Amino acid sequence: MASILEVSGLRKSYGNFELNDISFTIQEDCITGFIGANGAGKSTTIYSLLNLVRREAGTITFRGKDISADERLFKDKIGVVFDSSSFYDELTIQEMTSLIAPSYSEWNQRAYQEYLDMFSLQKEHIIGMLSKGMKMKYALALALSHNAELLIMDEPTSGLDPFMRKQFIRILKTYMEAGSRAVFYSTHNTTDLDQSADMLIMIHAGTILFEENKDALLEKFRIVKGDVKLLPDIQPFMLNFDKSNYGFTGITDKAEKIKAAYPEVLIERAAIEDIMLAYIK
Numbered sequence: 471m472a473s474i475l476e477v478s479g480l481r482k483s484y485g486n487f488e489l490n491d492i493s494f495t496i497q498e499d500c501i502t503g504f505i506g507a508n509g510a511g512k513s514t515t516i517y518s519l520l521n522l523v524r525r526e527a528g529t530i531t532f533r534g535k536d537i538s539a540d541e542r543l544f545k546d547k548i549g550v551v552f553d554s555s556s557f558y559d560e561l562t563i564q565e566m567t568s569l570i571a572p573s574y575s576e577w578n579q580r581a582y583q584e585y586l587d588m589f590s591l592q593k594e595h596i597i598g599m600l601s602k603g604m605k606m607k608y609a610l611a612l613a614l615s616h617n618a619e620l621l622i623m624d625e626p627t628s629g630l631d632p633f634m635r636k637q638f639i640r641i642l643k644t645y646m647e648a649g650s651r652a653v654f655y656s657t658h659n660t661t662d663l664d665q666s667a668d669m670l671i672m673i674h675a676g677t678i679l680f681e682e683n684k685d686a687l688l689e690k691f692r693i694v695k696g697d698v699k700l701l702p703d704i705q706p707f708m709l710n711f712d713k714s715n716y717g718f719t720g721i722t723d724k725a726e727k728i729k730a731a732y733p734e735v736l737i738e739r740a741a742i743e744d745i746m747l748a749y750i751k
């Protein structure tokens with residue numbers, strides 16, 4: 471698989487927080503989910519790679535070319551959506567779009583109008599009067615209407631209702647159908663990633679903990695449930711666990727071994743959230 475974006479040796483610090491030599495790759499034809507706890511460094515990574523905050527070190531290459539050589543070209547080829555998008559509150563959607571659209575070489579007014587209709591947004595709407603979810607939809611309409619090759623989004627589904635979140639996933643899949651494209655987005659909604667992501671990158675305290683194929687990751691871990699009597703024997707095979715008077719629940723990457731030695735335990739598939747907790751507990 472070809473890489474579309476490569477981030478290498480990214481550093482940025484704020485007081486006690488530091489992005490610690492972050493490197494990862496966004497693959498073409500993949501939706502990559504960017505996960506991590508509050509304050510892990512997701513937004514700082516996204517803002518630094520987009521040069522919206524000044525990075526202290528690091529190289530970003532887009533389709534093999536350093537983006538610093540031609541940042542305008544890079545920005546022309548990507549669509550961005552942020553949790554707190556910076557639009558002018560006093561303008562209408564039409565006025566705001568007329569400022570933004572001319573900066574894109576492949577602006578598609580028809581596609582844009584279709585997204586506005588799909589999201590029930592009207593061009594007369596004043597930006598400052600839009601709800602958080604409506605602003606997000608507007609940002610999404612802009613990002614999807616200039617033939618971007620890569621979508622980079624920071625918590626695009628925060629503020630979206632469950633219907634729109636489903637629609638968001640459908641839109642991403644349709645977007646990917648054109649081929650040679652990619653999506654990179656941060657989210658706390660791991661169930662959305664279950665349905666949409668091909669790759670997952672997890673960051674914790676400014677460090678990348680893993681960058682893996684989602685299905686391979688989900689295959690690697692299992693939830694183990696059993697009687698507390700077994701805990702002393704099974705504990706060494708688990709990454710973490712909780713126990714109550716009734717039993718224990720833990721997560722393991724050695725399910726086969728546990729099942730072979732203790733057939734009475736219950737082994738279940740782990741969710742992305744379980745895996746995240748296993749890495750940071």
Ligand SMILES: Nc1ncnc2c1ncn2[C@@H]1O[C@H](COP(=O)(O)OP(=O)(O)OP(=O)(O)O)[C@@H](O)[C@H]1O
Nearest residue numbers: 484485487506507508509510511512513514515658
């Ligand atoms: N402009 C800033 N000035 C000072 N510190 C900042 C700034 N932006 C982020 N930070 C700090 O950097 C750290 C990482 O924040 P960041 O917003 O990147 O995390 P995040 O993973 O996106 O979190 P969340 O999931 O809560 O949005 C935090 O400790 C935060 O307080």
